[in-house]
Amino acid sequence: MDVLVVGAGGAGLRAAIEAERSGAKTTIVCKGSFPSGCTAYAMGAMQAVYDPRDSPNDYLRDTVIGGHFINDQVLVKKMVNQSIKAVQDLEKFGTVFQKEGGRYKLINFGGYSYPRAIVAYEPYTGGFVKGLISKVRELEVELIEKTMLTRLLTESGRVVGATGLDLETGDFLIFKAKSTILATGGAGCLYPLTTNPPDVTGDGYAMAYRVGAELMDMEFIQTRPCVVYPPTLRGKPPPADGLVSIGGRFYNSLGERYMKKYDPVKIENVTRDLIAISAYKEIKEGRGTAHGGVYNDLSGVPEDELKRFQSFLEVCKAANIDPTWQPIEWAPGAHHFMGGVRINEKAETTVSGLFACGEVTAGIHGANRLAANALTDVLVFGAIAGRSAAEKALTSTSPNICEKQVESERKRIFNLYERDEGEDSKAIRTIVQNTMNNYVGVIRREDQLRRAVDELERISKRTQHLYIAGKKTYEELGKSLETINFIEVGKMIAKAALIRTESRGAHLR
Numbered sequence: 001m002d003v004l005v006v007g008a009g010g011a012g013l014r015a016a017i018e019a020e021r022s023g024a025k026t027t028i029v030c031k032g033s034f035p036s037g038c039t040a041y042a043m044g045a046m047q048a049v050y051d052p053r054d055s056p057n058d059y060l061r062d063t064v065i066g067g068h069f070i071n072d073q074v075l076v077k078k079m080v081n082q083s084i085k086a087v088q089d090l091e092k093f094g095t096v097f098q099k100e101g102g103r104y105k106l107i108n109f110g111g112y113s114y115p116r117a118i119v120a121y122e123p124y125t126g127g128f129v130k131g132l133i134s135k136v137r138e139l140e141v142e143l144i145e146k147t148m149l150t151r152l153l154t155e156s157g158r159v160v161g162a163t164g165l166d167l168e169t170g171d172f173l174i175f176k177a178k179s180t181i182l183a184t185g186g187a188g189c190l191y192p193l194t195t196n197p198p199d200v201t202g203d204g205y206a207m208a209y210r211v212g213a214e215l216m217d218m219e220f221i222q223t224r225p226c227v228v229y230p231p232t233l234r235g236k237p238p239p240a241d242g243l244v245s246i247g248g249r250f251y252n253s254l255g256e257r258y259m260k261k262y263d264p265v266k267i268e269n270v271t272r273d274l275i276a277i278s279a280y281k282e283i284k285e286g287r288g289t290a291h292g293g294v295y296n297d298l299s300g301v302p303e304d305e306l307k308r309f310q311s312f313l314e315v316c317k318a319a320n321i322d323p324t325w326q327p328i329e330w331a332p333g334a335h336h337f338m339g340g341v342r343i344n345e346k347a348e349t350t351v352s353g354l355f356a357c358g359e360v361t362a363g364i365h366g367a368n369r370l371a372a373n374a375l376t377d378v379l380v381f382g383a384i385a386g387r388s389a390a391e392k393a394l395t396s397t398s399p400n401i402c403e404k405q406v407e408s409e410r411k412r413i414f415n416l417y418e419r420d421e422g423e424d425s426k427a428i429r430t431i432v433q434n435t436m437n438n439y440v441g442v443i444r445r446e447d448q449l450r451r452a453v454d455e456l457e458r459i460s461k462r463t464q465h466l467y468i469a470g471k472k473t474y475e476e477l478g479k480s481l482e483t484i485n486f487i488e489v490g491k492m493i494a495k496a497a498l499i500r501t502e503s504r505g506a507h508l509r
Contacts, residue, residue, distance in 0.1 A: 001027045001142075002393035003386070004161060004177035006149050006204065009037020010375060011358025012183030013132040014382025015389070017093075019181070020139045022390035027142040029164060029175065031478070032199045034145050035129050037185045038359070039378060041197060043239060044120030044128030046375035047112070048083040050104050054114040056080045063373060066111040066271055067338075067366020068505040070217070075364045078345050079373075079380045086379035087118065093131030096121045098308070108245050109371035111271040117372040123239065125311045128375060147173065148478045149203070151409045152180065152211045152354065153401055159211060159353035160399035163409045165481070170417075170474040172410050176401055178393035181385050182208060182349075182356040186337035187489050191441075192433045193226050193333035195237045201482040202489035204360040208341045209488065214350040217339030217362045218489075219496035219507045222369050223276040223442055226333025229291035230319045237335070238296050238328055239309040241275060241371060244268035247300035250279070251327065252287040258294070273368040273506045276332035280442040283331060295327035332442050336374060338365040338506065339496070347385035353392065353399075357385035367505025417477045422465035425480040431459060432486045440494050443508050446501075452494040460487050 003019040005012045008030035019026040030036040049059050059080045064071050091097065097118045098105045106115035120127035136143070149162045159180050164173040187202030188194035209215060225242050227233040242248040250268050252258045259268045262278040279294050288294055298306060306313070306324065316323050340362040347355045358378045365373060439452035463484050468476045503509045 001025050001175070001177050002179065003027070003389045004029065004175050004180045005183060006162065006181065007037060007183035007185060007358075008035050008143070009183060009185055009358065010039030010129055010132060010378040011382040011385075012037070012181070013129065013136050014379050015181045015183055015357055015386035016141050017132065017135050017139060018383045018386025019390040020141050022387055024179075024390035024393045027144065027175070028136070029144045029147050029149055031148045031167070031203070032146065034143055035133055036199065038196055038200060039375065040126045040129050041124060042128060042375060043123045044375070045107065045117040045123075045240070045372035046087065046379065047116045047370070047372045048087050048118060048376065049080075049116065050118070051106055051114040051116065054116060058113050059083070059116065062112050063370060064366065066368055066370040068368055069366065070504065071366035072363035074345050075343070078384070079364060079377055082380045083376050086376060086383070089383070090131050090379060093135040095128060095131030107240065109240070110244070110266070110269050111370040123309055123311070148481065149175070149207070150413060150481055151405070152207050153405050154211055155399050155402060157352060158399070159351055160401060163406060165413060165474065165478060167475045167478045170477070172413065174401060174406060176399060178353070178396040178399060179389035180354050181389050182341065182354065182360050183358050183382065183385070184360050186340075186359040188334040190433060190436050190486055190490055190493075191334035192437050193228065193235060193331060195224065195226055195235055195333055195335045201485055203482065203485050204356070205340060205492065206485035206488040208349065208351075208354070208356070209492070211351055211354070213354060214342040215340060215362065215492060216342050217367070217496070218492045219500050220338035220367050220505055221334060221493065222272055222336040222338060222506050223332035224272050224335040225275070225296060225330040227328060228293040228331045229289070229329040230321070232319050233315060235333060236315065238298075238330060239312050241272065242268065242296040242330075243298055243301045243305070246305050247298070247302065249297045249300060251295040251297055252282045253289050254287055256287070258282050258287070271368055272371065276442050276506070277508055280332055289329050291329050293329040293331040296330055297327045298323040299325050336369050338362065338367060338369055343381075345384070346388040347381050348388060355385045355389045357381040367507060413477070413481065416466055416480055417468065417472065419467040422467040423462045424469040425466045425483050426469060428459060428462065428466065429479070429483045429486060432456070432483070432490055436490055436493070440490070440497055444497055445509070446498070449494055449498040453491065453498060456487060456491045456494060460491065463487060
């Protein structure tokens with residue numbers, strides 16, 4: 001093939017569309033079912049400059065201020081300048097956005113100077129990705145589902161494809177490609193409370209790291225409101241950060257509207273880093289709910305606005321909650337990784353033949369991502385990655401695959417599968433999640449970070465003895481391989497957080 005796309009979320013689909021349209025024979029491989037990743041679960045809001053008072057310079061400034069000034073401004077400028085085209089392309093593919101009087105309905109999220117977010121119909125139920133799915137099918141892009149890519153293959157320092165495991169049949173697969181695009185998303189499942197689906201486990205970070213790609217800003221992990229009670233809604237995000245821009249409010253267990261003391265002017269309508277830090281402090285200082293959260297009161301949101309989030313209202317109703325008068329209990333849960341693989345404005349990583357886009361990358365969002373910037377990033381840099389990867393592939397010769405690398409990976413995978421005793425993979429996974437939650441959470445301390453690094457190093461040594469306890473399936477084998485990636489990525493985060501002694505954005509020391 002010409003281009004291998006790893007991941008079938010928004011970034012991967014957009015990259016595959018652009019690569020195929022550029023004339024490259026493209027294959028998408030995804031660990032789950034199509035589509036996969038976070039985009040299909042997202043609210044479906046993206047930022048673009050449509051307000052007549054707004055400008056690209058305002059958008060760039062807001063993003064950099066929101067990112068606490070460590071954004072790669074070359075990348076931010078590229079995203080800002082191509083945001084409107086990204087909207088236009090997605091509409092041509094078939095996604096429909098909410099409009100009033102023939103114009104986009106614009107929502108103002110915290111951190112923005114003007115209303116800038118446009119929202120797809122059917123928020124949180126896949127409305128945003130409809131156009132991408134339709135276009136991928138129209139182009140007849142090859143799609144391989146339920147296959148976990150486990151290792152990037154290299155030749156003379158160039159990525160030339162990957163190995164994979166069919167999670168249904170156990171077949172060991174080899175993918176030879178002239179260009180490879182990582183679009184694997186983040187690693188929210190490193191933490192026990194997350195908005196992410198269960199297969200978002202940091203595989204792309206680990207694979208890129210092992211072939212020598214540079215990663216950066218791994219200490220910056222965005223958390224956002226996640227339902228903690230009732231259990232059936234655990235991890236569900238209240239819409240639009242609690243609809244704080246249109247009447248949503250936060251209260252602690254004492255009935256105090258606590259955000260007034262953290263920002264007396266904007267109150268709840270602030271950036272996500274401050275929302276998370278403030279809630280975390282309330283909970284840790286004993287003013288949280290019995291279930292370890294705070295309250296989101298939506299009773300002040302106009303009824304017609306609340307009805308736009310019908311899917312959320314339906315899941316609440318199924319849990320016997322009426323958000324029009326009953327508050328929602330939430331706590332900060334892992335949501336988005338601002339750090340990741342370093343890319344340039346052509347979505348090239350620091351390793352030849354390897355491109356990346358979406359949440360697996362770093363630089364665009366700095367120390368804190370502003371709400372709804374993720375999907376703009378996904379579309380803009382997905383298209384750039386697809387175009388750049390196709391250009392590289394169409395001017396490259398067919399690569400050679402190193403059999404030694406292939407056999408080494410085959411042995412690693414199936415030795416784990418055949419082992420009948422040792423370290424229980426599921427138990428190790430839970431230990432890693434608890435270590436990250438306890439020591440590398442919303443608020444960080446040097447002694448706790450050092451403890452996290454030490455514990456993760458000890459756990460890492462135990463992975464050579466991992467085995468699948470209970471019934472052996474290839475799906476469970478995949479989860480065991482994810483656990484190994486978990487540990488690698490956890491160490492990156494803990495060490496990066498230890499190195500950065502200042503507080504900045506989502507990283508509070």
